Amino acid sequence: MAETIRTIPTKAQLMERLADSFSGYYGDFSLAAADAGLSASQAKTLGVLRTAPASMRALATTLACDASNITGIVDRLEKRELVRREVSPTDRRVKNVVLTTAGEETVDAIRARMHTTHAALDALDDADRAVLHDLLGRVFCGARGPRSAT
Amino acid sequence: MAETIRTIPTKAQLMERLADSFSGYYGDFSLAAADAGLSASQAKTLGVLRTAPASMRALATTLACDASNITGIVDRLEKRELVRREVSPTDRRVKNVVLTTAGEETVDAIRARMHTTHAALDALDDADRAVLHDLLGRVFCGARGPRSAT
């Protein structure tokens, strides 16, 4: 990989870049979701569940909205059999929302249809992709940096 | 900066990381917007306008939604004097939406209140921030890579 020369961005520039990036990603995402006949909120919810099942409460926290909101979204997803409510065995108040097989396929199909994002990622080489994956993990997922060979 | 060792993520892993990252960003963003008394859509619209004024049509394209949708959002933003409609001098059909000073301050205030994101960015050093800024630009803004010193 080449040594690169960059100017250091200010914090405000970086925030603006994040906002622009998010805007671009979200546009691509919601168009892909619409292709699958889903709203952005529904697709976002499916996406969260792709990693692991979650309770209604956990979904509300992750999506930063009121729990009553999740009730309606999950109602509609359940009606389409993309998702299933399962009463928690350890706490009968809790309902765990689980993706059905059709639900998993839908998430994958939506991600596959994000043509703009895919094309952009294709323009990166493996090393850049690795760096991006790592940096995003550290910023948004609280991951530690990779092993350092200093 | 240290030489680092990373494993190469698959495309699917990278897509999932992007989804998680934007989920995290969106949560932080919409909480900050709510602090300012704005919905996520309203705040997103203001954010787009922070870079430059745009016509209703351009906003609809950028936000990947119907133009009639923008009418309502801009109506409400205008009612709060965060935004102004200006008839284009070159095409009287077109209305350019421009941020007021209060609007600019609101965007900046929202970005400043994104504590989770700020804290995460603070954990990066300057070099990492530069790399992140560059990679996001190449993926989502169609920017070319930085000058290479290979």
Next chain:
DNA sequence: TCTATTGCTTGAGATGCTCAAGCAACGCCG
């Protein structure tokens, strides 16, 4: 047990969103 808390749902009211329809301004072409 009694009580406070937690997880989910319901209903009301505002906003977001898409579609179809409509008006005004533009552009082109005869």
Next chain:
DNA sequence: CGGCGTTGCTTGAGCATCTCAAGCAATAGA
């Protein structure tokens, strides 16, 4: 010039999303 298709925005209908307040069932703690 005059006609005519196109474009930019708005309106209205209909449903989804979202917040808030209220309510019920199950849990946890005293």
